Amino acid sequence: MIRRGIMQAQIPVEDGNAVAALRGFLKGLLETGVVEAVVVPMETPAGAVTPALVADPALLDAADPLAPVMGLNMARVVGPVTIREPRGKVAAVLRPCEYRALIELVKLQQASLDDLVTVVVDCLGTYTVPDYEAMRAKGGVSRGGLFAAARTGELAPQEGYTFRDACQMCERPHAERGDVQVWLFGADLSAGVPISLPDDLGERLGLSPVEADGRRAEVIEKIVAARIKVRDEWFAEIRGRLQEEGVEGVFAACIRCHNCMTNCPICYCKTCLFKSPIFEHEPIQYMNWVRRKGAYRLPADTMLFHLTRLNHMVLSCVGCGVCTDACPADLPVGRVFRAVGQEVQAVFEYVPGRDVEEPLPLVTFREDEWSEVGEEE
Amino acid sequence: MSDTDFEPKIVAFLCNWCTYTGADLAGTSRIQYPPNVRIIRLMCSGSVDPTYVLKALLDGADGVLIGGCHPGDCHYQSGNYKARRRVIALKEILKQAGMEEDRVWLRWISASEGQRFAETVAKMTEFLKEKGPSPMRQKWAV
Numbered sequence: 349m350i351r352r353g354i355m356q357a358q359i360p361v362e363d364g365n366a367v368a369a370l371r372g373f374l375k376g377l378l379e380t381g382v383v384e385a386v387v388v389p390m391e392t393p394a395g396a397v398t399p400a401l402v403a404d405p406a407l408l409d410a411a412d413p414l415a416p417v418m419g420l421n422m423a424r425v426v427g428p429v430t431i432r433e434p435r436g437k438v439a440a441v442l443r444p445c446e447y448r449a450l451i452e453l454v455k456l457q458q459a460s461l462d463d464l465v466t467v468v469v470d471c472l473g474t475y476t477v478p479d480y481e482a483m484r485a486k487g488g489v490s491r492g493g494l495f496a497a498a499r500t501g502e503l504a505p506q507e508g509y510t511f512r513d514a515c516q517m518c519e520r521p522h523a524e525r526g527d528v529q530v531w532l533f534g535a536d537l538s539a540g541v542p543i544s545l546p547d548d549l550g551e552r553l554g555l556s557p558v559e560a561d562g563r564r565a566e567v568i569e570k571i572v573a574a575r576i577k578v579r580d581e582w583f584a585e586i587r588g589r590l591q592e593e594g595v596e597g598v599f600a601a602c603i604r605c606h607n608c609m610t611n612c613p614i615c616y617c618k619t620c621l622f623k624s625p626i627f628e629h630e631p632i633q634y635m636n637w638v639r640r641k642g643a644y645r646l647p648a649d650t651m652l653f654h655l656t657r658l659n660h661m662v663l664s665c666v667g668c669g670v671c672t673d674a675c676p677a678d679l680p681v682g683r684v685f686r687a688v689g690q691e692v693q694a695v696f697e698y699v700p701g702r703d704v705e706e707p708l709p710l711v712t713f714r715e716d717e718w719s720e721v722g723e724e725e
Numbered sequence: 726m727s728d729t730d731f732e733p734k735i736v737a738f739l740c741n742w743c744t745y746t747g748a749d750l751a752g753t754s755r756i757q758y759p760p761n762v763r764i765i766r767l768m769c770s771g772s773v774d775p776t777y778v779l780k781a782l783l784d785g786a787d788g789v790l791i792g793g794c795h796p797g798d799c800h801y802q803s804g805n806y807k808a809r810r811r812v813i814a815l816k817e818i819l820k821q822a823g824m825e826e827d828r829v830w831l832r833w834i835s836a837s838e839g840q841r842f843a844e845t846v847a848k849m850t851e852f853l854k855e856k857g858p859s860p861m862r863q864k865w866a867v
Contacts, residue, residue, distance in 0.1 A: 587821070594823040596867045621776060640785065643865035651867040652776065652783055658818050659775040688821040695817050696810070710814065713806035715796060721809055722793070722833040725848065 355547040357555035358540035366495055366537040370413045370530065373543070374467075375405040376553045377439050383465055387426055387440040389415040395484055396477075399425045401438070413441045413469060414532075416494060417480035418512060421613035421668045423449035427459035439465040439528075443474075445518065447526050448666035448701020449613040455708050456664075458616045465549075468526030470533045471518070473503050473511040476673050483509065498532040501567035514669020514682050517579035522568045533571070534563030583687040586680060590687075598684060599654050601677040604647045608671035608681045609657060614664045622653055658688055663709050664700045665689040733787035733853035735762040735846070738777060740770045742800040743835045744792025750839030758843035759850040762790065769793070770831075771804025775815045778829060782819075785862040787853045788828045790845070795833040805833065827852075828859065 361369040377383050388411045390400040397415045399422055402408055426440045427450075442450065447468045453459040472494045475483070483489045483506060490506050497503045505511045515521070523529035528549070531542040542560060550557070589598050606622070609615050621627070627649055638644045645651075665685045672682035693699065696709035739745040745766045751758060767773060770793025778789045791812060793805040812831045819826040830849055834842050861867065 590821060591823045596864060600866065621774075637784065641862070641865045645866050649780070649783075652779055655779045655783075655818070655822060656776045658822070659779070659815055662818065663814065688818060691821050692814055692817045695813060710807065710810055713803065713810055715806065718809055718813060719796070721813065722796075722805075722831045724832065725844070 353547040355550040364538040383439040384436040418474040419477040422446040423613040430460045443471040445668040451701040452664040466526040467528040468523040469530040471521040501570040519575045534567040607674040611674040662689045735788040736781040736786045737790040739792040743794035746836035747834045747842040751843045756843040758846045769804035770808035
């Protein structure tokens with residue numbers, strides 16, 4: 349959707365329930381025919397949260413667009429719903445890291461923004477699925493504290509828990525792009541939920557413009573500064589480990605389950621090299637290798653797997669951290685990708701998810717760049 | 726292994742149209758160069774997946790040479806420009822991962838540059854002799 353004029357509006361909140369207000373907004377998108385269905389986190393009858401495609405406005409009563417849990421990156425499920433025509437007109441509720449992943453998937457031709465309305469929400473922080481399930485089992489997930497903290501920027505997890513590793517070092521938790529942006533930061537959510545959207549859409553939904561109180565920028569600055577502090581400490585730690593121990597140290601406990609790859613929203617190849625016959629080595633080949641080194645790690649090519657994934661993915665890594673959560677060996681996969689990614693992305697001045705018009709660094713080139721490379725004697 | 730009898734192993738990925746033909750010219754012109762290089766012919770430097778380079782390095786190759794056509798001369802128009810970016814990314818990742826990025830060389834060598842091919846191999850062999858064997862030769866847990 350093209351953003352011509354942008355309107356700042358406010359979704360009215362009743363009984364202090366901001367989640368219900370957002371449900372109402374999504375219902376409005378369906379009832380006014382703006383879209384035919386919405387991709388949104390839903391609370392299942394069993395109580396767990398999962399993304400779903402919802403066409404019946406009544407079923408949106410179970411929608412939880414601000415659910416503080418992230419097991420998978422929503423971009424992975426928006427791709428198949430949007431990738432080719434014929435398709436429906438759909439809205440998708442996305443966290444900023446999910447929106448960024450979606451942009452990368454569009455560039456990789458695995459998703460489309462056509463016929464899609466993106467609703468990007470400021471992210472107050474998320475828990476892992478096991479933590480979220482533990483909270484539910486032990487008396488419930490407290491949401492009020494987080495909503496209140498949106499106003500001040502003093503975001504803190506529920507007592508006894510931590511936010512996901514990726515969230516703790518996320519310096520881009522705020523909606524910066526997207527057709528509709530839900531601006532929780534700086535807002536008094538008991539009064540209303542501020543949103544930014546194209547004015548024709550706002551008018552269609554019966555919203556009227558309001559003045560923003562200007563607290564959002566200040567609150568974002570505060571959150572980002574705190575996150576950068578954590579991020580830089582962790583980057584320094586993981587970089588030190590990589591230099592001292594190498595990948596074979598950091599990934600030493602890898603059991604090669606491929607969960608990091610399966611859950612990465614960007615790692616999409618249907619014919620993954622690592623699942624191809626290239627890595628079905630002849631038995632005698634193992635003997636050649638073991639004779640050379642005396643011992644040979646099995647399964648073979650485990651560090652090759654991680655280094656190849658770095659080469660294939662790191663330029664597009666949006667830092668959602670689902671790889672870390674998916675790792676049964678508790679390896680800091682996401683920290684490695686973010687720390688290495690920061691350096692490699694800087695070489696190409698590339699920010700993944702920033703702009704759908706910005707080509708992926710490895711599919712484009714300029715003739716007049718790095719002209720000294722390759723010409724050395 | 727003493728410094729004197731260390732002979733580095735170089736795996737070279739050469740493009741069919743320029744560098745491989747350049748290597749062939751070095752041979753037919755009887756230009757002498759060290760026998761430390763193992764050549765793998767590909768259609769284009771742009772088809773060198775970083776995995777090939779990494780596999781060679783992790784299995785203990787002391788150096789990897791990637792050879793392609795000079796900028797502007799690619800048989801497929803732009804394969805070497807893409808290879809250039811890919812190698813730059815690969816070398817930065819190797820550096821970040823605590824590996825020696827200077828064991829990977831990218832060189833543009835044309836079909837008529839048999840001499841340049843021989844000199845490149847000689848120079849790389851000399852460089853790697855001084856640098857010593859790849860630490861990966863000893864590491865089984867990769």
